[in-house]
Amino acid sequence: MADITTNTTQGPRGPKPKKTFSRANIFLYGTLIVVSMYYLLPLYVMIVTSLKGMPEIRMGNVFGPPMEVTFEPWVKAWAEACTGINCDGLSRGFGNSVRILVPSVLMSIVIASINGYALSNWKFKGSETFFTILIIGAFIPYQTMLYPIVIMLREIGLMGSIGGLVLVHTVFGMPILTLLFRNYFASVPEELFKAARVDGAGFWQIYFQIMIPMALPIFVVAIILQVTGIWNDFLFGVIYTKPATYPMTVQLNNIVNSVQGVKEYNVNMAATLLTGLVPLVIYFASGKLFVRGIAAGAVKG
Amino acid sequence: MSPALLGLVTIVIGVGGCLGYFYFSNLFLDKVLFPASGPNAGRNINRANMIRPWLFLGPAILALGLYLGYPVFETLRLSLTDRTQDGAFVGLANYQQMFAEPKFWEAMRNNMLWLIVVPAASTAFGLLAAQLTDRIKWGSIAKSLIFMPMAISFVGASVIFKLVYDARPAGNEQIGILNAVWMQFDGGFGSLLFLKVAPVLILAVFAALVAYIGWLLLRPIVSGGDNILVKALRAISGLISLWIALVALRNILDVIGMDFPYGQPQSWLTVPFYNNFFLMVVLIWIQTGFAMVILSAALRGIPEETVEAAIVDGANPFQIFFKIKVPQIMPTIVVVWTTITLVVLKVFDIVFAMTNGQWETQVLANYMYDKLFRANDWGVGSASAIIIMLLVSPILIWNVVQARKEMR
Numbered sequence: 226m227a228d229i230t231t232n233t234t235q236g237p238r239g240p241k242p243k244k245t246f247s248r249a250n251i252f253l254y255g256t257l258i259v260v261s262m263y264y265l266l267p268l269y270v271m272i273v274t275s276l277k278g279m280p281e282i283r284m285g286n287v288f289g290p291p292m293e294v295t296f297e298p299w300v301k302a303w304a305e306a307c308t309g310i311n312c313d314g315l316s317r318g319f320g321n322s323v324r325i326l327v328p329s330v331l332m333s334i335v336i337a338s339i340n341g342y343a344l345s346n347w348k349f350k351g352s353e354t355f356f357t358i359l360i361i362g363a364f365i366p367y368q369t370m371l372y373p374i375v376i377m378l379r380e381i382g383l384m385g386s387i388g389g390l391v392l393v394h395t396v397f398g399m400p401i402l403t404l405l406f407r408n409y410f411a412s413v414p415e416e417l418f419k420a421a422r423v424d425g426a427g428f429w430q431i432y433f434q435i436m437i438p439m440a441l442p443i444f445v446v447a448i449i450l451q452v453t454g455i456w457n458d459f460l461f462g463v464i465y466t467k468p469a470t471y472p473m474t475v476q477l478n479n480i481v482n483s484v485q486g487v488k489e490y491n492v493n494m495a496a497t498l499l500t501g502l503v504p505l506v507i508y509f510a511s512g513k514l515f516v517r518g519i520a521a522g523a524v525k526g
Numbered sequence: 527m528s529p530a531l532l533g534l535v536t537i538v539i540g541v542g543g544c545l546g547y548f549y550f551s552n553l554f555l556d557k558v559l560f561p562a563s564g565p566n567a568g569r570n571i572n573r574a575n576m577i578r579p580w581l582f583l584g585p586a587i588l589a590l591g592l593y594l595g596y597p598v599f600e601t602l603r604l605s606l607t608d609r610t611q612d613g614a615f616v617g618l619a620n621y622q623q624m625f626a627e628p629k630f631w632e633a634m635r636n637n638m639l640w641l642i643v644v645p646a647a648s649t650a651f652g653l654l655a656a657q658l659t660d661r662i663k664w665g666s667i668a669k670s671l672i673f674m675p676m677a678i679s680f681v682g683a684s685v686i687f688k689l690v691y692d693a694r695p696a697g698n699e700q701i702g703i704l705n706a707v708w709m710q711f712d713g714g715f716g717s718l719l720f721l722k723v724a725p726v727l728i729l730a731v732f733a734a735l736v737a738y739i740g741w742l743l744l745r746p747i748v749s750g751g752d753n754i755l756v757k758a759l760r761a762i763s764g765l766i767s768l769w770i771a772l773v774a775l776r777n778i779l780d781v782i783g784m785d786f787p788y789g790q791p792q793s794w795l796t797v798p799f800y801n802n803f804f805l806m807v808v809l810i811w812i813q814t815g816f817a818m819v820i821l822s823a824a825l826r827g828i829p830e831e832t833v834e835a836a837i838v839d840g841a842n843p844f845q846i847f848f849k850i851k852v853p854q855i856m857p858t859i860v861v862v863w864t865t866i867t868l869v870v871l872k873v874f875d876i877v878f879a880m881t882n883g884q885w886e887t888q889v890l891a892n893y894m895y896d897k898l899f900r901a902n903d904w905g906v907g908s909a910s911a912i913i914i915m916l917l918v919s920p921i922l923i924w925n926v927v928q929a930r931k932e933m934r
Contacts, residue, residue: 253658253661253662256654256658257658257659257662257668260651260654260655260658260672261668261671261672263811264671264672264675264811264814265671266703267686267687267689267690267703267811268671268674268675268686270686270689270690270703271686271689274689282701283698283699283701284699285699285700285701285706286699287700287701287702287703287706288703288706327537328536328537328540328541331537331540331541332540332541332544335541335544335545336544336585336586339548339582340582340583340586343578343579343582343583344583347575347578347579349576349579349580352579355583355587356930357926357930358590358595359590360925360926360929360930361922361926362590362594364868364918364921364922364925364926365594365598365915365918365922366871366872366911366914366915366918367872368872368874368891368894368911368914368915369597369598369601369911369912369914369915370593370594370597370598370601371597371894371898371911372597372600372601372604372898372904372907372908372911373596373597373600373601373604374593374597376600377592377593377597392593393593395589396589396590396593396594397593397594399586399589399590400590400594403586404929428552429549429552453677456679457678457679457680457681457682458679459679459680459681459874459875459878459879460874460875463878464895464899474679474681474682475681477681477682477685478681478684478685478878478879481685481688481879482879488692490689490692490701493685493688493689494685494686494689496685497678497682497685497686500679500681500682501677501678501679501682504677504678504679505674505677505678507677508673508674508677512670515677516673516819519676519677519816520816520819520820
């Protein structure tokens with residue numbers, strides 16, 4: 226009895242007991258482990274499988290790291306994998322994707338940034354209506370427009386060509402990009418324009434010397450949105466191109482789903498990784514801006 | 527000329543053409559058409575300023591009209607014509623034909639299933655991940671890993687999950703992840719725990735949650751106060767939740783009574799009805815990252831005082847989460863939910879790449895692709911496109927209203 230009273234008067238001694246295994250923590254870590262299994266296991270198995278040889282894969286042991294690291298599947302996926310009669314792997318699709326990506330990204334961003342600037346700069350009759358049309362254009366499902374565009378491209382002779390796909394991507398990227406730029410430019414304080422105009426700057430001077438330097442982050446967001454969107458696009462690629470102009474995603478699907486021969490799991494996984502390489506590199510390089518870009522583009526049709 | 531150089535030249539011409547158009551048309555307007563000098567300088571400036579917006583937006587309006595506006599109406603028109611009759615007007619015959627096809631109703635049913643499961647699961651997992659990762663040190667790493675699937679294309683994700691669901695004949699070593707796990711179950715205690723007890727518990731919790739939501743929706747109807755439209759909406763959604771809860775309860779009985787084929791590798795994607803859920807898992811896997819980052823930002827924006835006040839009042843973590851945090855981020859949850867709903871309504875790549883609509887996994891977008899580009903029947907194909915459009919339009923209109931409100 227006496228001991229207890231002396232203890233309480235002196236206060237607790239020693240290090241504070243750590244509650245590492247409190248109920249809340251067990252719940253927290255347990256949930257996290259289950260969740261991370263679901264999200265990370267597929268990614269992990271993809272990478273591991275792409276580094277294994279086919280004999281090793283046939284032995285099972287899905288989750289184990291490769292006993293013998295080989296890059297052969299990567300080479301095969303890039304240069305040799307067959308789709309139908311062509312056997313030059315993803316390299317052809319990569320070339321096509323780049324040739325589709327670069328012009329459509331550049332053009333859509335140039336046009337959209339100028340339009341967004343014009344839209345935020347001038348209040349004119351019909352600007353409200355135009356704005357509404359842009360929103361509808363950004364949200365409307367692409368499915369409603371697929372077939373008439375096939376007819377139109379056929380008539381102007383661009384069906385199946387890279388130019389046709391560039392045109393489609395440029396136009397379909399425009400509504401969401403214009404909105405993105407308009408909203409950004411509209412948030413810039415008006416005094417800035419006024420001051421520049423008083424100083425004698427014209428439309429283009431304001432655009433190039435004030436707007437573009439200020440709007441650099443939004444340009445990066447727009448580029449990320451367009452690059453990932455166009456690179457990962459499958460619907461337009463599969464409809465508006467022919468085998469010689471297939472973008473990478475379509476090529477990937479064809480490699481994986483070609484029925485001839487044995488299933489080469491390692492080549493498939495390497496091909497998936499190769500296809501995802503461009504967005505993944507951008508993701509790890511740009512971090513937070515990538516999230517913004519994806520979030521801005523998540524709504525588009 | 528090498529292809530690379532040719533490409534570069536094309537790009538320069540294309541981009542330069544765009545810029546040149548803007549620059550020179552502007553110059554033409556200012557210097558030639560309405561010069562800001564001479565006797566009419568004032569009037570000319572006004573006129574030039576009236577025309578200028580149209581000059582700048584002209585190409586965009588033209589392109590959008592040609593490639594966005596016109597095709598929508600053309601699709602509507604095509605859905606009323608028939609290919610075999612050389613494009614003659616046939617009224618609603620295509621729709622009738624489509625409604626008579628069981629494959630269309632299968633696609634409808636599957637789309638509804640996707641619509642219920644995917645947004646709910648993605649938002650819930652995203653919320654869970656956002657809440658949990660905010661509390662630990664390596665949370666940002668976990669977050670960036672969970673977000674990573676967003677960077678991989680839908681097709682890439684489908685290829686990965688094809689490996690997950692892969693099956694080889696019995697007796698071989700299993701390569702598919704799910705089958706490799708499945709072969710571990712042998713009907714013993716572990717199997718009982720994971721395949722009977724755990725699903726029953728999950729289903730029971732799910733049923734209870736949905737029933738509770740239904741109860742919350744239905745309760746205010748009796749007390750009155752709302753107008754009739756809100757009441758009707760509450761009644762409908764409340765009854766739907768109760769129905770879902772009932773279905774979940776029935777599934778519990780199914781799970782208890784089910785005889786699992788232990789030790790038999792399963793080809794998961796060919797099991798009718800359940801394969802839909804295996805496909806949904808792919809989209810949930812992708813979309814959770816999106817839900818997580820948006821909700822995580824919203825959670826951070828919650829004023830610290832509200833949480834502290836709740837702690838002082840003796841609330842437990844669950845109460846803090848469900849009664850303090852969730853109500854405050856409800857608008858964000860709604861935005862995430864509707865965004866994912868839009869994605870789900872248009873889901874195409876995943877189904878196309880994994881099953882192509884076989885084994886009762888058809889969805890509307892893939893049904894439409896089948897009709898348009900495989901069967902070459904643009905009548906019915908366009909009709910199904912219009913159905914997708916109709917399904918999307920409530921959210922579309924809501925979004926337009928919302929965005930216009932923000933603009934003011």
